[in-house]
Amino acid sequence: MDVKPHDGPIQRLYARWLDAATKTGFAASLCAFLLYVSGALPPYVAPERLPELWGLPVGRFLEETGAPTGWRWVALMDHGDYLSLAAVALFGLITPVCYLRIVAPLLRHGERLQAALAIAQIAVLAAAVSGLFAGG
Amino acid sequence: MKNLRLIHVAALVLALTASGPATAADGAALPWWIWPIALFAVSFIIGIVAVLAGVGGGVLFVPIVGSFFPFHLDFVRGVGLLFALSGTLAAGPVLLRTGMASLRLVMPLALAGSIASLAGAVVGLSVATDLLQIALGATVITIAIMIWAMKAADFGVVESDALGDLLRLRGEFEDPAAGMRIDWRTRRTAAGLAAFAGIGFFGGVFGLGAGFANVPALNLLMGAPMKVAVGSSGLIISIINSSAAWVYIHRGALLPLLAVPSILGVMLGSRIGARLLSLTPANVVRRLVIAVMLLAGARALLRGLGIWT
Numbered sequence: 001m002d003v004k005p006h007d008g009p010i011q012r013l014y015a016r017w018l019d020a021a022t023k024t025g026f027a028a029s030l031c032a033f034l035l036y037v038s039g040a041l042p043p044y045v046a047p048e049r050l051p052e053l054w055g056l057p058v059g060r061f062l063e064e065t066g067a068p069t070g071w072r073w074v075a076l077m078d079h080g081d082y083l084s085l086a087a088v089a090l091f092g093l094i095t096p097v098c099y100l101r102i103v104a105p106l107l108r109h110g111e112r113l114q115a116a117l118a119i120a121q122i123a124v125l126a127a128a129v130s131g132l133f134a135g136g
Numbered sequence: 137m138k139n140l141r142l143i144h145v146a147a148l149v150l151a152l153t154a155s156g157p158a159t160a161a162d163g164a165a166l167p168w169w170i171w172p173i174a175l176f177a178v179s180f181i182i183g184i185v186a187v188l189a190g191v192g193g194g195v196l197f198v199p200i201v202g203s204f205f206p207f208h209l210d211f212v213r214g215v216g217l218l219f220a221l222s223g224t225l226a227a228g229p230v231l232l233r234t235g236m237a238s239l240r241l242v243m244p245l246a247l248a249g250s251i252a253s254l255a256g257a258v259v260g261l262s263v264a265t266d267l268l269q270i271a272l273g274a275t276v277i278t279i280a281i282m283i284w285a286m287k288a289a290d291f292g293v294v295e296s297d298a299l300g301d302l303l304r305l306r307g308e309f310e311d312p313a314a315g316m317r318i319d320w321r322t323r324r325t326a327a328g329l330a331a332f333a334g335i336g337f338f339g340g341v342f343g344l345g346a347g348f349a350n351v352p353a354l355n356l357l358m359g360a361p362m363k364v365a366v367g368s369s370g371l372i373i374s375i376i377n378s379s380a381a382w383v384y385i386h387r388g389a390l391l392p393l394l395a396v397p398s399i400l401g402v403m404l405g406s407r408i409g410a411r412l413l414s415l416t417p418a419n420v421v422r423r424l425v426i427a428v429m430l431l432a433g434a435r436a437l438l439r440g441l442g443i444w445t
Binding site: 007010011012014015016018019021022025026029030032033036037047048050051054055056057058061062067068069070071073081082084085087088089091092093094095096102113114117118120121124125127128129131133 | 165166168169171172206207208210211218221222225226228229232233235238239240243244246247250251254255257258261265302303307374375378379380381382383385386387388389390391392393394395396397399400403
């Protein structure tokens with residue numbers, strides 16, 4: 001069976017980065033959430049107010065709270081809820097980072113088609129991260 | 137015996153969740169901190185059960201939390217995507233190291249799926265909630281019936297098609313249960329790409345990982361061995377959901393108070409589920425998952441139809 005000898009090392013490289021990034025995301029989420037619910041960092045929307053709001057559709061929720069959309073939440077990371085959101089958002093960045101890491105080894109082994117797929121996937125994820133598809 | 141007891145406790149907690157549907161009024165009456173704790177507990181149990189049953193956690197999380205917790209479906213679907221994403225990210229390294237997931241197989245399929253899932257997430261946030269509840273309920277009930285009826289197929293080593301050859305969709309893995317090294321390749325690559333685009337769209341709309349659909353597409357349609365299909369499905373979910381999750385983040389449909397306890401719960405639960413995997417009777421878990429899905433699906437359907445609000 002024609003299995004390329006470099007398939008294994010590239011797959012293991014991806015696995016190593018995936019493992020480290022996932023553990024980092026877990027730890028960051030836990031720390032940020034503890035800062036949020038303990039009140040150590042002030043929230044943008046107080047948790048006590050949320051039970052009146054979380055039954056609303058997202059559009060109404062945003063109107064009631066003035067919460068930001070797109071990337072504007074980054075400016076609110078000194079608030080516990082948005083620091084927690086940043087930690088959660090890290091999970092959405094893990095895949096593009098891992099893909100980015102394997103592009104060079106793929107090219108080095110002459111895997112141009114696989115490298116092109118990886119770059120296309122990074123482009124799709126980058127478009128999603130940028131908010132291009134978030135619309136209204 | 138200890139594992140069976142744990143499964144029974146999980147069944148009891150899920151049944152209690154189902155028997156006590158929360159309304160928006162309940163949500164406002166109870167102290168806020170009850171809900172993150174309840175989410176953590178439910179996510180932890182779903183994390184165990186999902187691994188044991190071989191389904192993505194989202195297919196249990198979205199109907200259960202969407203039907204029995206006081207949160208709007210917009211927020212539940214956002215958390216559902218992150219839920220499936222974090223669970224599969226946590227399992228990914230082991231699946232890749234053991235050869236149960238193949239990066240070479242995953243890359244083209246995940247690309248088709250993630251483009252479609254972006255469109256699905258945008259559509260999901262634009263559709264009326266009642267309609268979504270009805271569609272979600274009908275879908276979850278259909279999936280439960282599919283899981284009940286589905287059997288794995290072993291095609292041996294299938295003949296590659298031209299596109300599969302071009303992408304070199306083949307590999308090998310050590311199967312400890314069979315005590316041998318198994319070579320594999322896939323077939324019907326174009327149909328597989330189309331199937332994963334459809335599954336990605338669907339997952340984006342409902343906030344599900346859609347592992348229940350990935351596995352038959354890989355195994356029955358493309359002829360990958362069952363273990364490679366299950367392992368690669370997890371990795372595909374982690375890539376597809378990464379793109380759809382950003383649509384929910386940018387639309388403001390991700391509440392950290394709901395997302396973080398759910399993510400932490402499923403990541404811890406998945407680890408315990410993975411340890412119990414070899415010791416647990418698969419049929420017990422399968423029946424439990426089907427029962428919970430039928431109940432949660434019926435609840436979502438009736439809620440959407442305005443019969444049980």
